[in-house]
Amino acid sequence: MGKIIAIANQKGGVGKTTTAINLAASLAVLEYKTLLVDADPQANSTSGVGFDPRNVKASIYECIIDEIEPANVILNTSTPNMFLLPAHIDLVGAEIEMINLPSREKRMRQSLAKIKDDYDFIIIDCSPSLGLITVNSLTAADSVIIPVQCEYFALEGLGKLLNTIKIVQSRLNSALSIEGILLTMYDNRLRLSNQVVEEVKTHFQNMVFDTIVQRNTKLGEAPSFGLTIIMHDASSKGAINYLNLAREILQKNGFTRLSESEKIINITEEN
Numbered sequence: 210m211g212k213i214i215a216i217a218n219q220k221g222g223v224g225k226t227t228t229a230i231n232l233a234a235s236l237a238v239l240e241y242k243t244l245l246v247d248a249d250p251q252a253n254s255t256s257g258v259g260f261d262p263r264n265v266k267a268s269i270y271e272c273i274i275d276e277i278e279p280a281n282v283i284l285n286t287s288t289p290n291m292f293l294l295p296a297h298i299d300l301v302g303a304e305i306e307m308i309n310l311p312s313r314e315k316r317m318r319q320s321l322a323k324i325k326d327d328y329d330f331i332i333i334d335c336s337p338s339l340g341l342i343t344v345n346s347l348t349a350a351d352s353v354i355i356p357v358q359c360e361y362f363a364l365e366g367l368g369k370l371l372n373t374i375k376i377v378q379s380r381l382n383s384a385l386s387i388e389g390i391l392l393t394m395y396d397n398r399l400r401l402s403n404q405v406v407e408e409v410k411t412h413f414q415n416m417v418f419d420t421i422v423q424r425n426t427k428l429g430e431a432p433s434f435g436l437t438i439i440m441h442d443a444s445s446k447g448a449i450n451y452l453n454l455a456r457e458i459l460q461k462n463g464f465t466r467l468s469e470s471e472k473i474i475n476i477t478e479e480n
Contacts, residue, residue, distance in 0.1 A: 224393035229334035234437035235455035259435030
C-alpha cells in the first residue's frame with residue numbers, strides 16, 4: 210500500500226510546488242513508483258512536468274466532483290516511474306461546488322483510495338490556502354511535509370497551518386502525521402538564512418528534516434523547460450538536495466531497498 214504525502218503551506222513562494230515535483234521525481238529515480246497529484250488550481254505542478262493545463266482533458270477536478278476514475282486521468286511523465294494526476298483552472302470552482310456534496314472533506318481521499326495500492330508514494334501538491342481543497346488533501350494524506358523558506362517571515366502563518374492540521378487530525382483524519390518541516394531557499398552566505406535555520410530547529414527540533422534545500426538557479430530554470438531538476442541537471446545542488454530528502458524519507462519510513470552506502474549523497478560545493 211502506497212504512502213500519501215501532502216506538501217502544504219498556505220504561504221506562497223516557499224518552494225511547495227518545487228518540492229512536490231522534485232521529491233516525486235527523486236523517489237521515482239530511486240525506483241519507487243510515484244504519483245504526483247496536482248491539487249492546486251494554478252496547475253504549476255502540471256506545467257512543471259511538461260503538460261499544458263489548457264490542454265488537459267480531465268483532471269483531479271473531475272475525479273473529486275464527477276467521481277471519474279483517477280486511473281483514467283493519470284498521465285505518464287518523462288521521468289521513469291513518475292506519473293501525474295493533473296490539475297486544471299476548473300479546480301478554482303471546486304470548493305464552491307463541493308459545499309453541498311456529501312462527505313465534502315473526504316472526496317479526494319475516496320478518489321485516491323482507488324489507486325493507492327498501485328503506487329509506492331503519492332505526493333500531493335496542495336493549494337496555497339487553507340480552503341476546502343487543502344483540507345481534502347490533508348484528509349487524504351498519511352503525512353504532511355511543510356516547506357519553510359529561510360527568509361524573514363519564515364514562521365509567519367505557520368501556526369495557522371499547524372492548527373488546521375490539528376483540526377483535520379481530530380475531526381477527519383486521525384492518522385495524519387507531520388512527516389517533517391523542510392527548510393528551503395537556504396543561502397549559507399546570508400546571516401539571515403542561518404538565523405532562520407537555527408530558529409526553526411529550536412522551535413521544532415526533531416520535526417525538521419536534516420536535508421536543507423539550497424538556493425539554486427537550476428531549480429528555477431527547470432519548470433520553464435517542463436522538466437524536473439533531475440532531468441534538467443542531475444548534478445546540480447537542487448537535484449542532490451531533493452535526492453537527499455527522498456532518501457531521508459525512505460529511511461524514516463523503514464524502506465529497505467537501499468544499502469547503507471546508498472542512503473546519503475554528499476553535497477558538492479559547485480553547481
